[in-house]
Amino acid sequence: MAKNVRSKSAAVKPLHRSSVSPKEKDVLGRAGEKAAADFLKEKGYKILQQNYLLPDGEIDIAARDGQMLVIVEVKTRKSNSFGKPYEAVTETKQRRMIKLARQFMVRFRVLRLPVRFDIVSITGTTPEDFEIEHFAEAFNPWDLQ
Numbered sequence: 001m002a003k004n005v006r007s008k009s010a011a012v013k014p015l016h017r018s019s020v021s022p023k024e025k026d027v028l029g030r031a032g033e034k035a036a037a038d039f040l041k042e043k044g045y046k047i048l049q050q051n052y053l054l055p056d057g058e059i060d061i062a063a064r065d066g067q068m069l070v071i072v073e074v075k076t077r078k079s080n081s082f083g084k085p086y087e088a089v090t091e092t093k094q095r096r097m098i099k100l101a102r103q104f105m106v107r108f109r110v111l112r113l114p115v116r117f118d119i120v121s122i123t124g125t126t127p128e129d130f131e132i133e134h135f136a137e138a139f140n141p142w143d144l145q
Contacts, residue, residue: 028076028077031126031127032074032076032122033060033061033076034127035122035127035130035132036060036072036122036132037050037061039120039132039134040061040072043134044065045063045065045070046063046065047061047062047063048063048064049061049062049104050062052104054107055103057099058100059097059101059104060073061074062104067113068113068116069101069105069110070115070117070118070136071097071100071115071116071118072120073118073119074119075088075089075119075120075121075122076122076124077123078125079123084121085121085122086119086121086133089119089138094117094139094141101115115141117137117138118135118136119134119138120132120135121135
């Protein structure tokens with residue numbers, strides 16, 4: 001009879017590097033997205049959509065700043081132990097944001113609007129202690145082509 005042995009390579013690996021559980025991470029992320037939307041409204045942005053699902057992913061916030069369509073990525077972390085939240089917006093994520101922006105613009109027939117990509121970086125554990133950094137025009141899509 002064969003012995004059932006677990007090899008080292010089959011060891012269970014943690015899903016997340018941080019000490020935040022997946023549920024806590026989702027709650028923190030949603031609180032961050034709400035805080036980001038409130039922050040942008042205070043700056044005069046008109047929020048068009050939040051957590052908008054498209055075939056290739058989700059747009060955290062789509063907004064208007066005057067005549068500009070703004071696609072906003074929100075990153076929220078409890079601390080800067082693993083780096084600032086905005087540092088998690090890699091070139092791969094930027095390319096996905098561009099793809100999502102195209103899908104959004106086609107769906108809502110706003111192909112002629114100029115578009116900009118912003119990042120809202122939030123650090124803290126509750127909305128009361130959130131530190132919010134806003135990076136307008138965080139990256140230029142032409143630099144990625």
